[in-house]
Amino acid sequence: MSVxxxxxxxxxxxxxxxxxxxxxxxxxxxxxxxKSGKAVLEALRSRGWxxxxxxxxxxxxxxxxxxxxxxxxxxxxxVIGEDGCVQGLLELMRIxxxxxxxxGSAIAMDxxxxxxxxxxxxxxxCADSVWYPGxxxxxxxxxxxxxxxxxxxxxxxxxxxxxxxxxxxxxxQAEQMSSRALLEQYVAGEEITVAxxxxxxxxxxxxxxxxxxxxxxxxxTKGQTDYLVPAPIAEPIAHRxxxxxxxxxxxxxxxxxxxxxxxxxxxxxxxxxxxxTSPGMTVTSLSPxxxxxxxxxxxxxxxxLARTARLHVRV
Numbered sequence: 001m002s003v004x005x006x007x008x009x010x011x012x013x014x015x016x017x018x019x020x021x022x023x024x025x026x027x028x029x030x031x032x033x034x035k036s037g038k039a040v041l042e043a044l045r046s047r048g049w050x051x052x053x054x055x056x057x058x059x060x061x062x063x064x065x066x067x068x069x070x071x072x073x074x075x076x077x078x079v080i081g082e083d084g085c086v087q088g089l090l091e092l093m094r095i096x097x098x099x100x101x102x103x104g105s106a107i108a109m110d111x112x113x114x115x116x117x118x119x120x121x122x123x124x125x126c127a128d129s130v131w132y133p134g135x136x137x138x139x140x141x142x143x144x145x146x147x148x149x150x151x152x153x154x155x156x157x158x159x160x161x162x163x164x165x166x167x168x169x170x171x172x173q174a175e176q177m178s179s180r181a182l183l184e185q186y187v188a189g190e191e192i193t194v195a196x197x198x199x200x201x202x203x204x205x206x207x208x209x210x211x212x213x214x215x216x217x218x219x220x221t222k223g224q225t226d227y228l229v230p231a232p233i234a235e236p237i238a239h240r241x242x243x244x245x246x247x248x249x250x251x252x253x254x255x256x257x258x259x260x261x262x263x264x265x266x267x268x269x270x271x272x273x274x275x276x277t278s279p280g281m282t283v284t285s286l287s288p289x290x291x292x293x294x295x296x297x298x299x300x301x302x303x304x305l306a307r308t309a310r311l312h313v314r315v
Contacts, residue, residue: 015072019044019306020063022086024055025171027078029155036281037075043302044073047173056081061089071309072097073296073302075281078153082278083109089210091313098305100254100277101312107252111150111182114252121251123244123272125184133175143167144186149178153276189265192231195279195287198308199259200240201249202290206231225284229293234268241270246273255312256305259287281302 021044023037024030037053044051056076064072072095076082084106090097102109107113117126124145129138147170149157157177159170174181177213191207206228230239245260252275259279262270279287283298291301 002187006187017050018068019049019051019071019073020061020069021051021073021075022056022081023075024057025056025076025081026080027076027080027082027154028155029078030278032204033075033077033081034286038076039280039282039298040073040075043299044306046299047303049303054140056086060086061093064093064095069304071095072280073306073309074099076277077280079109079151082153082216082276083151083182088250091311094311096309096311098309099256100252100258102251104255105277108254108258108275109151109153111148111152111274112180113150114248114274115182118248118251118272121247123248124269125272126187129183131171131174131181131183132179137171141183141185144191146184146186147171147174148182148184149174149180158182164278183288187263187265187271189263189271190233191261191263192233192241192270193259193261193286193290194241195257195259196245196249196254197287197291197304198255199246199249201246202287203293204231204233204241204275205229205236205286205290206233207286227289231290233264237264237268238271244272245275248272255310256308257301 021041024034036115041051041053052067060081072090074086074097076086082105084102087097087102087105091102107117112130129141131138143161143163145161147159147161152158157174161167161170171181193205193207197201208226210225241262248260251260254277257279258275258277260275261273264270264275278287288301289296
């Protein structure tokens with residue numbers, strides 16, 4: 001597959017008609033999703049699509065019917081939107097949609113399930129343990145380590161713990177958000193990300209937060225993080241990261257655009273962290289940034305994803 005193919009995809013015979021841009025939703029990432037959705041809506045309208053914004057709630061099915069929706073552009077982030085719930089509803093209603101299908105969405109949303117599904121696939125992944133409330137802290141996961149809520153996104157529910165006190169505090173907070181927590185070995189290094197579009201890994205983006213940790217504030221506060229694309233890293237490292245991202249995308253059965261995150265250690269090993277099936281979609285988001293590096297504008301990317309939207313369950 002070539003970049004030219006992505007820029008000039010075949011026209012959809014069924015791609016005309018009302019497009020619902022699904023945004024907002026009920027997850028902690030609602031505010032981020034609203035930004036993505038509004039940017040997508042503007043891009044679609046600039047390309048002539050009959051697009052409307054839909055703030056997703058319990059009445060989603062009714063809204064889609066009332067609006068005469070023929071295609072759904074999914075700009076939701078987090079639970080009930082990125083985890084297979086909305087995808088399943090759209091399959092049932094027979095409305096083609098952008099992004100990954102039910103199974104891939106559900107697995108990728110769960111960091112533990114993702115790592116277990118990709119075990120044995122040749123990806124470099126940090127050692128980990130699963131902690132349940134009431135259990136002792138695993139002896140093999142002493143600080144420094146990272147605590148993650150399995151279903152968290154946008155670095156919500158992620159703590160880097162340098163000592164025992166920070167670890168205990170992180171577990172108390174994680175318990176308020178989930179019934180379990182993922183504890184991972186801490187790897188120091190540079191964070192990079194690789195967007196994969198229709199199975200093709202795009203150029204690597206280097207992420208350099210000025211605070212040293214790419215948390216929610218560093219992600220969404222202008223000027224807090226520098227992004228470099230193509231990443232100024234050795235080609236063998238970039239090749240390995242792109243290869244691992246594409247392999248994870250294929251193994252989980254993803255579709256559309258997804259974005260895999262890595263940490264590159266001092267020895268040049270890219271450690272796979274997770275893969276996001278509904279990455280941020282604004283002009284300054286990481287996946288559009290990677291697409292721009294191969295000549296694909298934000299409007300090109302949004303339009304391409306709309307044109308390649310589909311159902312995944314055959315009946």
